[in-house]
Amino acid sequence: MPEVHLTKQMSEAFASAIPDGRPALVATASASGMPDLAYKGSLMVLDDDHLAFWERAHGTTLQNLRQNPQASALYWNPTARISWKFFGVAELLTAGARRMEIMGRTVQIELDRDPERKGVAVVIRIDKVIQLGQVVMERGSGG
Numbered sequence: 001m002p003e004v005h006l007t008k009q010m011s012e013a014f015a016s017a018i019p020d021g022r023p024a025l026v027a028t029a030s031a032s033g034m035p036d037l038a039y040k041g042s043l044m045v046l047d048d049d050h051l052a053f054w055e056r057a058h059g060t061t062l063q064n065l066r067q068n069p070q071a072s073a074l075y076w077n078p079t080a081r082i083s084w085k086f087f088g089v090a091e092l093l094t095a096g097a098r099r100m101e102i103m104g105r106t107v108q109i110e111l112d113r114d115p116e117r118k119g120v121a122v123v124i125r126i127d128k129v130i131q132l133g134q135v136v137m138e139r140g141s142g143g
Contacts, residue, residue: 028064
């Protein structure tokens with residue numbers, strides 16, 4: 001099984017998600033296990049191992065991640081016949097250089113909805129990627 005290595009194709013797909021009208025979904029769960037789904041137009045490939053997004057709503061997604069860092073994301077573009085499910089563990093950044101980097105890479109439409117820049121940068125270390133029902137990348141047991 002290939003190690004996790006997020007691809008250029010994934011990065012390009014997320015970058016065009018808003019213009020294509022296909023924002024990604026992020027799934028979280030509370031400490032008690034109650035699931036939640038939310039569209040995240042700012043979801044991006046941060047590097048080979050991480051997805052990130054700008055959490056500007058300060059709602060259920062953020063509340064859940066504070067209780068339970070497990071997260072999943074779904075990108076689907078039926079026209080291009082592309083679908084990925086990502087699974088990993090989130091880290092919340094409220095200050096620092098990495099938060100600023102993510103804010104700087106966030107699509108403008110999302111930043112416009114957070115004029116005071118009170119958002120939280122969410123970084124998800126990806127442990128597994130599924131495409132067409134098959135695990136295509138998975139972090140090794142040492143990761």
